[in-house]
Amino acid sequence: MPKAGTKHVVQTFRMEGQTLAANPxxxxxxxxxxxAAAERLAERATGVVAFSMEMDSxxxxxxxxxxxxxxxxxxxxxxxx
Numbered sequence: 063m064p065k066a067g068t069k070h071v072v073q074t075f076r077m078e079g080q081t082l083a084a085n086p087x088x089x090x091x092x093x094x095x096x097x098a099a100a101e102r103l104a105e106r107a108t109g110v111v112a113f114s115m116e117m118d119s120x121x122x123x124x125x126x127x128x129x130x131x132x133x134x135x136x137x138x139x140x141x142x143x
C-alpha cells in the first residue's frame with residue numbers, strides 16, 4: 063500500500079574489521095523519539111545518525127534527509143550533511 067508522509071529513521075553503524083558497516087535501520091513515529099533512541103544507541107554503537115525525510119512511495123519520491131542527531135564514526139557522506 064502506498065504511503066506518503068515523513069519518515070523518521072535511526073541508522074547505526076558497526077565495525078567489521080576495517081570496514082564501517084550499517085545495521086538495519088529503525089523507524090520511529092516522531093523526530094523526538096528518533097533522537098531519543100539515537101542518543102541511547104550512541105553509547106554502544108560505533109556511529110549513529112537520526113534523520114527525517116519526506117516520502118511518497120506511490121510515486122517513488124524520497125526527499126533530502128534532515129539530520130536530527132549524529133554521533134561517533136559515520137560514512138563520509140553523513141559527516142557534513
